[in-house]
Amino acid sequence: MGYLHNAFRKKSFRLLSFVVGLVFALVMGCQTSAQVASTEILWDTYGIPHIYGKNGSNAFQAFGWAQMQSHGNLLLRLYGQARGRAAEYWGEEYLESDRWVLTAGVPERARSWYSLQSPTFRSYLDAFAAGINAYAREHGDKLDDEVEVVLPVKGEDVLAHLHRVLHFTFVVNPEQVAGVAKEESKPGSNGWAIAPSRSATGKAMLLANPHLPWSDLFLWYEAQITAPGINAYGATLVGIPVLTIAFNDNLGWTHTVNTFDGWDTYELKLVDKGYRFDNKVRSFETTTLSVKVKQKDGSLLDQPLVVKQSIHGPVVSEKDGKAIALRVVGLDRPGVLEQWWDMARSQNLKQFETALQRLQLPMFTVMYADRDGHIMHLFNGQVPIRKKGDFEYWQGIIPGDTSKTLWTKIHPYKDLPRIVDPQSGWLQNTNDPPWTTTFPTAIKADDYPSYIAPRFMDFRAQRSTRMLFEDDKITFDEMVEYKHSTRMELADRILDDLIPAARKQGSELALRAAEVLEFWDRQANADSKGAVLFAAWAEQIDWDKTFSKPWNENFPLTTPDGLADPKSAVATLEAVAAKVEKTYGSLDVAWGDVFRLVVSNKNLPANGGSGNLGIFRALDFAPASEDRFQAVAGDSFVAAIEFSQPVRAMALTSYGNATQPGSPHVGDQLAIFVNKQLRPVWRERQEILAHLEERKMF
Template identity: 75%
Template sequence: MLAISQLNFIKGIFSSWYSRYTSKVFPQKSFRILCFIFSVVFTLAWASPSLTLSQRTTEILWDTYGIPHIYAKDTPNAFKAFGWAQMQSHGNLLLRLYGQARGRAAEYWGEKYLESDQWVLTMKVPERSRSWYKAQTPAFRRYLDAFAAGVNAYAKEHPDLIDDEVKVVLPVKSEDVLAHLQRVLNFTFVVSPEQIAGITDAEQKPGSNGWAIAPKKSATGNAMLLANPHLPWTDLFLWYEAQINAPGIDAYGATLVGIPVLAIAFNDNLGWTHTVNTHDGWDTYQLKLADKGYRFDGQVRPFQTETLSLKIKQKDGTLREQPLIVKSSVHGPVVSEKDGKVLALRVVGLDRPGVLEQWWDMARAKNLSQFETALKRLQLPMFTVMYADRAGNIMHLFNGQVPMRQEGDFEYWQGIIPGDTSKTLWTKIHPYQDLPRVLNPKSGWLQNANDPPWTTTFPPVIKADNFPPYMAPRHMYFRAQRSAKMLAEDPKITFDEMIAYKHSTRMELADRILDDLISAAQNQGSELAKRAAKVLAAWDRQANADSKGAVLFATWAEEIDPDQAFSQPWNENSPRTTPKGLANPASAVATLEAAAAKVEKAYGNLDVAWGEVFRVRYGNVDLPANGGEGKLGIFRVLNFVPNSDGRFQSFGGDSYIAAIEFSNPVRAMALTSYGNATQPNSPHKGDQLQMFAQQKLHPVWRNMKEIKAHLAERKEL
């Protein structure tokens, strides 16, 4: 940026020129006015922070957390720089993900990727990526080409920083980016092979929290937004934090590695986050076989069949070829053929190639109207949208491509659907105006913690009875109840309080049932049960690192049947206070005795600290954990897997956090739990984990002065 003395010098020249010549040579008043305007515009152009050196060229400014701040002279160069930046931070991972999206990972890296290739090819991801590329607008096609060029340029300049085994993926093409997008959105989030196989472990599903707070609920009178996705800390689920500044855009946020635009973001005027919504965008149809085909509306139709050749790399480096027969019905590809039972899969969004451009335009929007114009394209197959802006608007949208179905409720469509009739075959999706949406509720707050849209605020604004019964289920689990409780009970929320609430580890489940459990154990339990009750009575009902009693309670909770445990089951007329109470005190006490014996045997005492048993581990970092499973009603989600030593290690949960206040200037704090890089040479692999364990966020630096004050590296492209 030009110094003040330089600006004053330029302004002096124009003032002198204006006064000396315009009145004498060109006495016309209109011309003198034009000259004055020209001088002002020229001076302001030089003075403008947006026209710094870094926007007359293209630069990546890396801050001390490894976050790239891209200042580009135009949009194609912004995309190129983002491709470069992702390679510097995640090059090995990005190339491996693109190799899998091609359906050639087994050819590149061996047998363990065979099932991945079979899934990708059966879903026709590579083939569709080529048609999606052709369907892009000419401008956005150039942007995708530029992103791929940035990936390839980094690989060419820094071959020594990329693992040899992933270089086989190079050069990357735009079609690879779109194939990866499909694999992530349509064939992991909307539906995955595990879902089709009936593997429905709730704790391994992607999740999220999202808040939008209106000025009337904010202590400062500014709208606020909380973004908090919960994803596994590995593979295609990793977040990448960045800022993109180019003509027409200055957005900060995060995206999944390999995605060329920000998926969760904010700018000076507005911001949004996503949560995984209770969206049903896929169905499996059971086909009735007949004459080498299948029955449909009283006729026999032939399968469409294609034979592909899979190549599988052997340990000696040779390639083994294996045929893959892909069969499809009018519903979609056949995904299972067992014991004469044939299942075909139908998935939304495969005819909607504009996801990336929609996200890009959401980040460029300057107000609610522009933002919703982008949303109304309905290119994004799923995810709730939680929105807030400088004007004070807050919005919750149950976003997604919801099939228009002729019959059945949400539960019906979770099962296997008869595939012999067109009555069950959906071909259209609901338009934007049909989707559950809340704008500026009287409560002043909106929340979503993967619950259906009916419970986004209280008093309720949208009623489930006004929507098709298949739109979304009816329930409100403990984490969502905890979320709503924190918002409802605080009349004026400060920015710091919002962050503190985000890190809350209080177990809503304990608040509903613990008093009854303690009483029952004290009155009718064994000596062990009474000792356990004493520990639970002293417990703070939180899952902080030093919380004693949390391990015992969580062990007990793991053994109960939540559908049978409560004397008062969940009731949609009392959605935030039910379920509660013990249905069978004697059984609960017996379970507590067993849990106490297990804890005492494993850890030596009943009041072992939570952080001694539950650990935050990433790379070589090992720290006491705080937070836990959402089913316990904990807002700060951490998912764990057991270790061989009897302890538990984090594998997912809170992954990206952003707290934003639409003040002037915008105030923001953020964190990428595991750091902003995975490359072996990077100092940012796991470097934010200490802050994560301490329930801290890092400041978001968005203006040039802040970025330069925390500059670690600079790259001009």
């Protein structure tokens, strides 16, 4: 009842805000053209900044200000880490982060990249930094004292943060280098592009749906940027000065993390003070850095960091007469921010691809749609040209004693898997390889080097494809409904085997478990009963051994299937059923009673779950207590766009558009998330003014 009362109060407040905003809009409609031309931020009632810049520099400055107002503490902490000085600022807990950043050469390379920017774009970076600093000067009381040590921010700090995020978090991260398999620990996403032939209105549609952790450098920030030559709406990661997923009146795109391999670790055989390469001994380039670590008494302790560079890249570990060196793509390509900026300024497919062809963005699938009716899937990435080996070979540690394994060039744009306007009329990607983007198959794996991408199609991709494949004419509202689907593809595939096996072989407990699974709706809605039991079973099975029919690319939507060992599957079901019943007092506990959405002081029942289960509305959970779990990653920013006239769009930033203490927008969209809805996108000035919360003039 408390939730309903709060929801009613919030709805009443928004109604009042709408009326006040409408009156204000009528008044502001009389403003002079000179006032319209001034730079300003119009904040709507969801804390979305709509930036109007009289030129590019002013727009960037306002965007820097806006990000500080919404995420100032987080932004400064991220910039401090990108400098490799976080341990100096905040203590030993950041020491490993600094070592990673400095070994990778992030701060030094950011300075080089800054000098390589075009004069115009360099001025934009400076303006973004100036906006950050201006906010801090005027509102330092709203920032935590401990993060102010990062100030002032410079343009090169913006690039250092970008570099750390893109190349040394998304392309490769420390956990992967330490031994985690390359394909694991990767954030995910959903992306759809629907052509006019499959759209109920005859207009192309786009679904943007990244799934990232709900914290730290992965947080999305929703905004609109309007300036001469640009009027784009979308989102970016906190601290990045351009929109990275966006749309305008004529086109839009989204990204998903693709099955891309842009890094390798090489094993070097150490000889004397060097390493063996092509039957010769090469010397390392060695630099000794000093990492300052803040002590509990406030003093600084210097710790030396010796960075060794081989022809492959920096040495990241040494043991038993061998060293491991890391090689990463894109370190010589500093223009990704300007590329994203020009993608948002593009007005048609040709202009958009002209920007893409620069290949400054090191990875990510690009899913695209436009007003002209074109849709496109591009397996974007700086893909190394490798002389040998398939995708699996390059997942291991590579011999580093020969130039035969050392890649030095990347594939040009024309070599990348790409399809425009497929026969099917739709494209999808859920972090699966490009070969499964649509059916009939439009991008054939055999036409590309075997190292570009693996061959598989997981259950989330199959669920995604099934929803598109089975609907000949998709309405905008249906696309939004499909986006919120919590149906488990795995359950649809395997329950017809598991339930009879439990009834045939199982104990009294297994029979009761089978009964619960029989009457379950096969979804992970808040009130779904049986989902907790099934998810617990799926978590315990050995996915490589469970199915009697493994995945087959000739039957991509119906495999894997069948139980290889029904007896073992039932034994696992009995074991998890006993645990579920003991923990929750019932086998049919509701999903939302166990899985929660917790942001700030809000604690609401979740819907959605692991993509491994074949759930399109993906959420990942972590233990919050002995018997409850809270969402920590997954559905984050969502945008559904139809390229009609005018463009129709709805969006949601699940956890709200702010993290700054005291902001009313921390978690304010969570109730919409719970209801499996999106909110309207306000792009026109008059409707923004009608929902105005705050205005900032520059």
